Amino acid sequence: MKALVLIGGFGTRLRPVTHELPKQLIPIAGKPMLYHVLDLLPREVDEAVFATGYKAEVIDAYVRAHPPLHLTVTTVSESEPLGTGGGMRNAGDGIGDPFILLNSDVISDADIGGLLAFHRSKGAFGTLLLHEVDDTRPYGVAALNGEDRIERFVEKPEPADAPSHWINAGVAVWSEQVLQAIPQGRPVSFEREVVPGTLPKGVFGFRSTGYWEDAGTPERLLRAQRLLFDDGRGGPGTLPPGSQGLGPVAFGTGVDARGAEFGPYVTLGDRVVVERGAHVENSVLMDGAVVGSGASVEGCLVGPNARLAADGRFVGAVMAATPRT
Numbered sequence: 314m315k316a317l318v319l320i321g322g323f324g325t326r327l328r329p330v331t332h333e334l335p336k337q338l339i340p341i342a343g344k345p346m347l348y349h350v351l352d353l354l355p356r357e358v359d360e361a362v363f364a365t366g367y368k369a370e371v372i373d374a375y376v377r378a379h380p381p382l383h384l385t386v387t388t389v390s391e392s393e394p395l396g397t398g399g400g401m402r403n404a405g406d407g408i409g410d411p412f413i414l415l416n417s418d419v420i421s422d423a424d425i426g427g428l429l430a431f432h433r434s435k436g437a438f439g440t441l442l443l444h445e446v447d448d449t450r451p452y453g454v455a456a457l458n459g460e461d462r463i464e465r466f467v468e469k470p471e472p473a474d475a476p477s478h479w480i481n482a483g484v485a486v487w488s489e490q491v492l493q494a495i496p497q498g499r500p501v502s503f504e505r506e507v508v509p510g511t512l513p514k515g516v517f518g519f520r521s522t523g524y525w526e527d528a529g530t531p532e533r534l535l536r537a538q539r540l541l542f543d544d545g546r547g548g549p550g551t552l553p554p555g556s557q558g559l560g561p562v563a564f565g566t567g568v569d570a571r572g573a574e575f576g577p578y579v580t581l582g583d584r585v586v587v588e589r590g591a592h593v594e595n596s597v598l599m600d601g602a603v604v605g606s607g608a609s610v611e612g613c614l615v616g617p618n619a620r621l622a623a624d625g626r627f628v629g630a631v632m633a634a635t636p637r638t
Contacts, residue, residue: 314358316413320347321366321400326530329633330599330616335368336529337417338375339614340580341538341597342547343563346528347372347417349541351381353484355426358413363388364404366395398501405492416483420537422523422544423484431519432486435462438514439491442484444525448472451527452480453504455518463516468504479518482525531614531631535595539578553581558592565600573604576611588623 324331330339337347351361361384365372369390376386389404401414411432413425423442432440441463443455449470456465456476465476481504494507501507508516524544526537541547542561550561555571562575565583573587576594581587585598588606596613604610605623615621616633 314412315360315362315409316351316354316358316415317401317405317408318347318350318361318363318415318417319397319400320363320369320372320417321394321397322418322529323367324529327534327614327631330614330631332633334599334616335372338372339534339597340563340582340599341420341528341534342541342561343580345375346420346534346537348381349420349546350415350417351384352546353421353423353425354384354413354415355429356383359383360385360387362386362404362408364400365390366400394500396500396502398495398503398507399499401503402492402495402497402501405489408489408492410489411486412489414485414487418528419483419525420528420540421482421484421521421525423482423521423525424523425484428484428519429486431517435517436515437486437517439485439487439508439511439516441516441518442482443479443518443520444482445478445520445522446480447478449475449478449480453508455479455481457518461518461520463512463518466504466508466512466516468502479520482521483527531612531629534614535578535597535612538580538597539595542578547580553587556587559594582617 320337324336327336338345365388373388391403453468454475455463524540528534528537547563553564553568553570556573558575559577562579564581567584568581570587572589574592578595580597582600584601587604590607591604593610596610598615599617601618602615603620607624608621609626612629613627614631618634619632
């Protein structure tokens, strides 16, 4: 069985970090958010097809260097942005029936095995994982009947027009035939242009009651990291050698944090240096980042090789290394 993983978007709300790195490779709770998404796949899925766009070569190189366990990965890039539907059609050759569709920037504890069993029990053409939210405006919203069949699907409705509070949570199971409904050779919004036309074929909603977060902004990314740590998905969460304070802290190889202090919910990439007297909490420091002595870092996303000045105070910032001239 295969999973089709949509890895698109420019990560504009996570700039300047995403000028050089696709958002799906930003580490949270110790590893790239993309790999937390892959962790949810049931064991019967043995291949993931990545539909890539922005920074496709960076994703391909990372996956080759760090292949995910138990999965064969194929990457299929697009030469121009094709939208969700166009990306699916571009990468979907030979995908199999049914297949699992995943957004690559949604962090959850979704029961995909349960979703798949529900899909099969209904004899469904498609089944969407649904999550209940208060503000439906950024999402696709489903109206369901008493048997959880989706009768109407509205993308990004105004509150007065939303048919429910159950949104498309970025995980689904589809018949491979859905790909034939997607026009070729042009950008296509799968949610707006394709999903409504599939409803007469039998599309159902599988309601999820666990945690869920769209990690597309700095605040949501750090909230997703907290959810993963609280769920025990961030590793042992011990402190780096020679440091003090609270965990959990997930850290890579070659980290030097002797004499530093940590609050909870921190990821440190490889070769990160946090100098004596510095304090870091609720943040992500990527490979090679340096925090000067006495600095305070809270709620920040710090890109690879960025340097934070000694005794500085950094709150809610997104920072990248200064380009060399």
